Amino acid sequence: MKLELPDLAAMERLGARIAAALRPGDVVALSGTLGTGKTTLARAIIAALGHRGEVPSPTFTIVETYDPPALRLPLVHADFYRLKHPAEAEEIGLDDYRSGAVLLAEWPEMAGGFADEPGCLSIILETAETGRIAIVELGADWLGRLG
Ligand SMILES: Nc1ncnc2c1ncn2[C@@H]1O[C@H](COP(=O)(O)OP(=O)(O)OP(=O)(O)O)[C@@H](O)[C@H]1O
Ligand SMILES: [Mg+2]
Numbered sequence: 077m078k079l080e081l082p083d084l085a086a087m088e089r090l091g092a093r094i095a096a097a098l099r100p101g102d103v104v105a106l107s108g109t110l111g112t113g114k115t116t117l118a119r120a121i122i123a124a125l126g127h128r129g130e131v132p133s134p135t136f137t138i139v140e141t142y143d144p145p146a147l148r149l150p151l152v153h154a155d156f157y158r159l160k161h162p163a164e165a166e167e168i169g170l171d172d173y174r175s176g177a178v179l180l181a182e183w184p185e186m187a188g189g190f191a192d193e194p195g196c197l198s199i200i201l202e203t204a205e206t207g208r209i210a211i212v213e214l215g216a217d218w219l220g221r222l223g
Contacts, residue, residue: 081207083207088120088124097218099149100178104196104199107199112201115155133155135157136158138168139154140154151179152179156183157182162186194215197215197218
């Protein structure tokens, strides 16, 4: 599925659509080169789940967590860009962070990738003439869920 995202409002709408469909255990894998809008879409999802205020980029912390009641469900926002090896994801305790939560993963390939999980929604962002394009691939658990 290919989506056109001409502006920030389109990112907000896609974020809201994803947020409404999320279930614990899901992964939203946000791929794309530098500056393609991964954090922008993650912020839109987190805001649509109920968060108010800043959403710091996890560039340096690697992981930022969000919990109910501020959000509809627990969420981990991760940026794996700085991992030196995929095994580091395990070392920082990713499995524990993910337990019962949604994972929003920027640079998922640096953590070994999540596309083999049925709950993985893969989004590849690319720059376009106007704004961005998203290539969306649904894991088996996502079929029929995005509306
Ligand atoms: N659909 C869009 N149309 C136009 N500009 C956009 C769109 N989405 C995001 N941007 C802009 O692109 C810039 C980079 O966005 P963002 O920081 O989210 O990228 P990123 O993929 O997280 O980058 P990095 O790899 O450095 O973490 C921001 O200035 C943002 O406002
Ligand atoms: Mg980013």
